[in-house]
Amino acid sequence: MRQLIPRPNRDIEPDLAVVYAYPGHARRWVRANMVASVDGAAQADGKSGGLSGEADKKVFRALRGLADVILVGAATVRTEGYHQPAVPRDQYAAARAAAGQAPAAAIAVVSASLDLAFDAPLYQAPAVPTITITVADAPPDRLAAARDAGEVVIAGTGRADLAAAVDQLAETGRGHILCEGGPNLLSAVAQAGRLDEICLTLSPQLLSGHAKRVVDGPLLDPPLPLTLHTVLTEDGFLFTRHLVAQPSADR
């Protein structure tokens, strides 16, 4: 891995935990991590795995190693067979313990339908209980199943109020949040005014076709201005880190 921006004094392997450290002052910070082809496709054959590679997995693991909570949309859980919890990694154990973090990030699945496999290892065998973020008027039997399977955060009715959900997590000391998509959830997080940063892996391939982009939803009006923070590269992949330039006031 090489750091291109900011240009380092010496050509040494960047420490990803340092490069991607959450801002020290932020009690609440939502970072997204997404991968896209050079022509902007966020899906290859309906999944994101075909876009990834070993270098991308390094960044993926580092971002998970730093987070309190990983937000993921229910469609990604369903289509990617996202049934495993985050695993504690030795590399991050000491720093997590020193920061008062759980041994691994908790996965938080966002869903209104609650059409989720509550018998999967994601719910039944996590290092840290899996969270379901949903709405008060979710199907009652599914809500009861979610409560049996882990922690439930209720945020409004109809569609989850993601600003309220993120704030609830931050109020319970879990404000370093990593959103792993998909594009629909990421759009909702941005619309809710809770996106602080986007980490994008540019995968060295062209796909064409009609795949979703990394953010898929209504137009953001006005657009979210971004500032470039870091660019890394390995194996032809580019890893960019952009911060939202006009952050929400009280993070």
Ligand SMILES: NC(=O)c1ccc[n+]([C@@H]2O[C@H](COP(=O)([O-])OP(=O)(O)OC[C@H]3O[C@@H](n4cnc5c(N)ncnc54)[C@H](OP(=O)(O)O)[C@@H]3O)[C@@H](O)[C@H]2O)c1
């Ligand atoms: N390139 C990448 O980095 C990347 C990352 C992740 C996923 N993906 C790909 O993206 C695709 C899936 O993404 P997607 O955009 O279709 O869906 P998604 O964002 O993964 O999930 C959408 C679902 O999340 C729930 N949801 C989202 N916002 C909500 C809200 N405010 N309140 C309540 N529920 C909410 C709903 O679940 P319910 O329907 O259960 O109510 C909704 O149907 C897959 O092909 C996956 O492989 C790519």
